[in-house]
Amino acid sequence: MLGRVASGGGTPRRRPISVHVTVPFATAIGLSDEPGELDGYGPVPAHVARTLAAEGVWTWLRTDPGTRQLLDHGRTKYRPTTALAAFITARDRTCRAPGCHRTARSCDLDHVIPFAAGGTTSAANLQAVCTTHHLLKHHGHWTVHRQPDGTTRWTSPTGHHYRRPPEARGPSTEPQLEPPPEPESSPF
Template sequence: MRCGCARPGAEVRVTVSATTLLGLDDAPADLEGYGPIDAVRARALAAGGVWRRVVTDPRTDRVLDVGRERYRPTAALAELVRTRDRTCAFPGCTVPARRADLDHTREYHPQPGAPPDAPLGRTDADNLGALCRRHHRLKTDGGFRLRQIEPGLFEWITPAGHRYLVRPGTGQSHDATVDPYDAPPPF
């Protein structure tokens, strides 16, 4: 009997410069666990794979940012966001973040009727927040809009146009409906 479960695919890590991928040079790449490979093989492996951008400091080679092109956050990123938010990001909600969904504040997938060039959200701490299932649905299907002003500071906009600023897990929320848009939050 087959379970119908999808097995995760193998992960092959190839470190290659953008100039080599673009065919501007033929610098060798590095196949993790194997060693250097030529540019032709690196391009062939990259052609069918999922790319992840890694930004490094050119002087120290220290990793500065790891681009995420996947919908689901890594375990480390999920832990960071849940630890930061502590509770659902909806005003007054106390559902613990560990029991909440991690939602993309700016949608990751194109929405029906959206302009084709509308920017999509990334899977990173600046665009993820903990929302309990009820408030996730309210944001997705209930006419409420949500934006993350800075990591961990959320602005909810109701269908009637009321604005609420929330720092989840702190018990702090603020009705910002009459505040000027450039006023800093009171917390």
């Protein structure tokens, strides 16, 4: 049994189980089939590594590409908490790419400023993007900036800009104009 039993014969207290799997970034996002490594077991096929990583909490580990030695252990988590993921999905409602209306529930959560470049796993730096636009951003040389009002600004490789304002939620607080009065009689 994991954990220890509380004194007095109460219910056991358990520590969460930690499974450590190392997955190359290109494998994690489906661009490579390089195997992952399961601590205490050894190499695992790419599809197994992706499955294990998909349900876990990610911590960024920076390694030297030549020696594969660990250089830095991330001090923040890559993967958002369940509450943060639910917030981003509810806030964004749809993919944040201009013109895309895929529901946020079916989207990836993407760091606007990449995690590896110092971006945080926070509401200010996360957005919902469908897999197509996620890959376009990372491999199609598009850049994205999130403005303080929630608007995302996508810049194409040719320098063209496309804006996507935040999704409106709830009733409008703007005063509603009253409709003009109906004419008293109609010629029809």
